[in-house]
Each structure stands twice: as structure tokens, then as C-alpha cells.
Amino acid sequence: MKQTNLALKEDYSYDIQTSVDPKDRKLAIAHLSVAFVAFIIGVFGGLLQGLARGGMIELPAWLGYYQILTVHGVLLAIVFTTYFIFGFFFAGMSKTQGAFTDRLRKFGWTGFILTTIGTLMAATMILLNEASVLYTFYTPLQAHWLFYSGLATFVVGTWIGAAAILTHFFKWKKINNGKPTPLFGFMATATLLLWIVSGLGVATTVLVQMIPWALGLTDGINVLLSRTLFWYFGHPLVYFWIMPAYMVWYLIIPKLIGGRLFSASLAKLAFVLFLLFSIPVGFHHQLMEAGITEFWKYIQTILTFVVVVPSLLTAFSIFATFEQTGRAKGGKGLFSWMKKLPWGDVRFFAPFMGMLVFIPAGAGGIINASFQLNSVIHNTLWVVGHFHLTVGTTVLLTFFGAAYWLLPHLTGRRFTKHANRCGIVQTWMWTIGMFLMSGAMHLLGLFGAPRRTAYTTYQDHPQALEWFEGIFASNITVGIGGVILTAAGVLMFYNFIHLAFLAPKGETEFPMTTDPEDTEKTPAFLENWKLWIGITIVLILFAYTVPLYDMIVNSPPGSPTFNNLIK
Ligand code: HAS
């Protein structure tokens, strides 16, 4: 493996053909290992919970349904995603902007250790059945104060890791004043700033409301305020998941298909728009909630539709990249250029299937956000179907696709034909399993099947007994899909072990697209982070100040908010 010393060179010229610095590789693979251990445990949590809900098994008395549901959600949606993203970011920043300094790498390890301590604290409380509060842990469900302390430690740990990555980025920017920054660092910065600004909401409700409440220091809690602070964080949380997946689409896929990204400016604009508009939209999770006026719900619905735009820009950019590459390779006709894409390479195929699934997934999100239409689907299985497509398929299949080159690159092994074959099979199994499970969830949701219930008889719903609904709108189909997904999950875990620890020693490329042609012409204002952070704060204040003030000043009697801190 060509070992170029990646210490920040004076001219900060960065050669993206180099590999990840050996010391940074250890930090990245530590994150990815925790991610995949959490993944396999979370997958089995999902199997048990899906079969119990479908009435196909009875959980043992010592294992609660909501406990196993919390395990499934926390380990997959919070732990797997966060550790994978940080592992990917440390590796990508080391590759594109040179090795981290020892001091910054120490920050990285400190963040990793704190995040892991927080994970273990929260997981222990869940396993002791002291925190069966689901992955959104919002009130009025109450967990043990150690669970909330674990969450707070987890978040602080990620902030320290983020500080290392952001410092690495801005040092490069300072030394290369005026030069367009590398796309990887730009996108990671937008994602981590989003994570930090939105994390302030959930940190506030955990530290100021939930922990005092769980310790019995306050005898009640302002539920509306707490849920609002949670959803101030909760929607940007989903973009914290999807933006790294988009980074794989923008930066890795063009290289793998032998092409070049369509436009750097469009890519940077999309990520700036995510930073600006991901946070002032949390009310679209609370459209059916009392205590928030229609006016502010409607404002945040409009802002939600604004934040759909960067996803549409992404769809256009990626599709244009496919087409210009397919045609450059001699593809002709309206669509036959698609034959030129590397369908047999799982590093492309898995993320591609994630993209394809994201078309109906995103459309479902637009339905969810369509204000009064939300009343049809809110708190039904439709929403569960939605996020098993968005994060459960688009994000996860994209991360799996990245793992096939990232793991062996970091551990000095080869991405073997065997791994590729296993990967193609795994992708089809995951896609088919999810089509059945999420498809049935969407349909059952339309028949009114509730979410977050241990048992339901909606598969016997009279309307659902037409042959089509009888097959698809049934919990049996959900269960069958869940079993196929579990098998696919086990195969993915095998692929992780094979690629990280068993594949033959050797070299695997970290594929990264060369900068698009318009890089030098990228408008300088796109690099003005002070401007973007300023506008983000203005939008948040515009969308939340009045409703939050209202929730505090007019909080229902007996539900101490910050009042007990103010009086
Ligand atoms: Fe969502 C609930 C609205 C995106 C995840 N969402 C959730 C929950 C989760 C979640 C976890 O407005 C449940 C939380 C809970 O437990 O209560 N969501 C949206 C909207 C979008 C959206 C408007 N969601 C996501 C993403 C997620 C995610 C991304 C995770 C990664 N969502 C909602 C709403 C709710 C909600 C309400 C609350 C429901 C309720 O009442 O509780 C948008 O961002 C979607 C925009 C995306 C598109 C699709 C663009 C297509 C692309 C692929 C192109 C394909 C290519 C390949 C390039 C418009 C980018 C094509 C090649 C070919 C050859 C064809």
C-alpha cells in the first residue's frame, strides 16, 4: 500500500489517491466494529419483536415487548448509524485532507470512549427493563435516570469526535485560504454542524427536564415542551443519517462507475440547504399534537417542503452523473446507457438499490408532511413502513455498500469476489425482505393499524380480506419480511467479519471521485460557514421562539418546566 505521509503538508495540497493514515485507520475500524456488533444484536431484536407483534411467538415473561422494541430501535437507528458515520468520517477526512494530528486523534479516541460508555449505560438500563421507552424515549414514558445520563454522555462523546473532525477541516481551510475545500470535508462539516446545533435541543430536555424528573427532583414534566425539544432534534437526526449516505452517492459512486460527479457547486448547495432547513421543521412530527397552533405547524410544514428540495437536487445530480458516464462509455438511447453501469459490483449495486427505494420512501415522507393528510397516517404502521425504507433501506444499504471497500481498506485486506457475491445476495435479500415488510406496514397503516402496540388484529380487518390485501396487508407478511431481513442481517454480519478479519491480506482502494470540473468555479459564498450558521440560527428562532415561549409560559398546572428554575 503506497504510504504517503499524510501529515498536513505545508501547501496542504492533498492527493486523494492516497490511503487512510494507519493511525487513523485504527480509530475508524474501532467505530465500525462497534457499529456492526450493535447491528447484529439490533437485527435479532427486530425479529423477536416482529414475530411477537404478528402473534407468531409469545415472548418469555422476563422479556417485555417494548423492551425488545427499544433494543431494536436504539441499537440500529442510534448506535449503528452514529458509529458507522463517525468511522466513515474519520477515514474520509484522513484520506482527503491528510492524517489527523496526534492531538486531534486523541480527541477522536476520547469521543469514541465517551460515546461507548454512554451506549453501555443506556443499553444496561434497557436490558434491566428500566428504560423501555423506545428509541425516541420521549415523555411521558419515563426511564431510569442512568439511561438519560447514558444518552447525555453519548451525545457529548459525539460532540468531542465532531470537534476533532471540524478542527481538521477548518485548519485545512485556513492554510488554503480561498481555495475551494475538498467535497468530503465540506459535506462532513455541514453534517456535523447540523448534528451539534440540533443536539442542543435534546441535550436541553434530557439535562434540564428528564434527569431531574427521573431523579424525583420534580414531580412532573412539561410533556409538550420536552417532545418539542426532542423533535427539534428528531428530524435533523434523520438527515444526520441520510447526508453521509448522500456523501457515498456523490463522492464514491461516480468513481466506482468510472465517471465524474456532475457538479461540485450543486453538491455543496444541497448540503448548505440541508444545514439551513433541517432543524426548523420538527413540528411535522407533531402535526396531530395539541398545544401548538395551526399557524406554527403550517409554517414548519412549508419549511419541510423546502428541505425536500436538496433531496431532489441530489436525485438530479446523481442521475445526471449516471447518464453522462453511461453515454461517455458509449451508451445510447433514452435509457440503454444504463447497461454501462457496474451492476455486478456490490459497492455500486447496494447503494443504487438504496437510491431506488428512496423514491417511494421520499414520496411517503411528502405524504406524511402534507399537513392535514398526516392525520391519515400519524401513529399508524405506515410511519414504521416509511422509516424502514428511508433509514432501514436507503441509509443501511448505502452504508453496507461502503463497508465492502471501507473495511478491507482499513484492515489491509482484499475485497474478494466471494465478498462481492455475498454482497449481491445480501442486497437482494434485504430489498425483497423490506419490500414485503415495509410494503405490508404501509398498507396495514392505511387500514389504521396502530404503531407501537404489542399486538394487533388488523390482519383480520374485514376490509383487508380481499385477496390482495389479505396477502399484503397482513402481519404475516410483515413477519415473513422480517425473517428474510434477519437472514440478510446475519449475512451482512458475516460479510463484516470476512472483510475486516478473514479476507486475504492485500490492498483495497478507497474510491473517491476526482473533483468535478466546476470545482475551481465554485462560488466562494458557499464556503462562508459564518453566514450559513447565522441563517440557521435565524430560521430556528423564527420557527420556534413564539411556540416555545407559549409552551413555557402557558404550561399546564403541575407540569414544572423551567418554571421551577425561573421562579
Ligand atoms: Fe421521514 C417520520 C417526512 C425523509 C426517517 N421519518 C419519520 C420517522 C423516521 C423518518 C425515523 O412530515 C419516524 C419518527 C418516529 O419514530 O416517530 N421524511 C419526511 C420528509 C422527508 C423525509 C418530507 N425520513 C426521511 C429520511 C429519513 C426519515 C431521509 C431517514 C433517513 N417523516 C416525515 C414526517 C414524519 C416522518 C412528516 C412524521 C410522520 C408522523 O406523523 O409521525 C423528505 O426528506 C423526503 C425527500 C426525498 C425525496 C426522494 C428523492 C429521491 C432520491 C433518490 C433518487 C434516485 C436516484 C437513482 C438518483 C423527495 C434522492 C435513480 C436511478 C434510476 C435508474 C431510477
Ligand code: CU1
Ligand atoms: Cu421528520
